Every structure is written in C-alpha cells, then in structure tokens.
Amino acid sequence: QVQLVESGGGLVQAGGSLRLSCAASGRTLSNYGMGWFRQAPGKEREFVAAITWGGGLTYYADSLKGRFTISRDSAKNTVYLQMNSLKPEDTAVYYCAADHYGLRSSPREYDYWGQGTQVTVSS
Numbered sequence: 507q508v509q510l511v512e513s514g515g516g517l518v519q520a521g522g523s524l525r526l527s528c529a530a531s532g533r534t535l536s537n538y539g540m541g542w543f544r545q546a547p548g549k550e551r552e553f554v555a556a557i558t559w560g561g562g563l564t565y566y567a568d569s570l571k572g573r574f575t576i577s578r579d580s581a582k583n584t585v586y587l588q589m590n591s592l593k594p595e596d597t598a599v600y601y602c603a604a605d606h607y608g609l610r611s612s613p614r615e616y617d618y619w620g621q622g623t624q625v626t627v628s629s
Contacts, residue, residue: 508532508604508618515600515623518592522627526587528602528620536560539608540585541616542576544598544625551601551613555587558608565609592627599624 514526528540541556555576556565564576575588585602600623603616610616 508535508538510602510604510618510620512600512602512620512623515625517626517628520593520627520629522592523588523590524592524625526589526600526602526623526625528585528587530583530585530602530604532618535580535583535604538604538606539610540576540578541603541605541610542574542585542587542600543603543613544596544600545622546598549598552598553611553613554600556609556611557585563609565611567611589625592625594627594629597625597627 509531511529518524536559539558542554543551544554545551553567557576557578573591578585602620604618605616
C-alpha cells in the first residue's frame with residue numbers, strides 16, 4: 507500500500523503561483539511513478555504531470571508545459587507541483603497518484619490516490 511497526502515492548495519489571484527506537495531509513505535517508492543491530475547466541477551479528471559521516482563524523468567500535459575513543474579525530494583518522500591502564472595481555468599481539485607510504471611497520463615493506470623487539494627484561481 508502507498509498512502510498519499512496532498513497539501514498546499516488555496517485561493518490565489520490570476521497570475522499568481524502555488525506549490526502543491528504530496529507526501530508519500532508505504533512501500534518502496536523508488537518502484538513507483540508519481541503523477542498529478544486535476545478535476546474541475548463537471549469535467550473528467552485531467553492529467554497534469556508525471557515523474558519517475560528513481561530517475562526524475564518528467565512528462566507534462568502539452569497545454570501546461572512551461573507553467574507547471576513537477577519535482578520530487580526523495581529524502582522527504584515528497585512530490586511537488588509548482589504552478590506559475592495561474593489562470594482561472596486552472597481552478598480544480600488537484601490529486602497526486604502513484605503507479606507501478608511511471609510517466610503515465612491515464613488516471614486508470616494509477617493504483618493509489620490522495621484525497622485531493624482544492625486550488626481556486628480568481629480573476
């Protein structure tokens with residue numbers, strides 16, 4: 507089992523920044539890939555970014571590349587999502603997730619999920 511706890515969400519004005527954290531615990535995390543997804547009301551869960559725990563390889567949704575950055579701190583078992591130049595359309599619940607392969611963009615391929623953290627961007 508892998509337990510994931512997100513934090514760092516909140517209310518921010520358009521153009522601002524937030525950094526989300528995902529604290530992971532449980533099994534050997536070097537065997538997993540980590541991803542961030544988001545879900546706005548009435549919409550499907552959307553891929554944001556992914557990272558391999560061991561090598562730190564990254565993969566982004568094309569529409570978010572350049573504004574969002576995923577990273578991890580192995581010593582702290584934590585994955586981060588730095589979000590810059592935020593827009594009202596970035597408003598959503600953001601989830602982190604873990605899978606056994608790494609760099610996957612489909613939520614169906616992830617095995618473990620956090621509870622989510624709300625990000626609201628005001629115009």
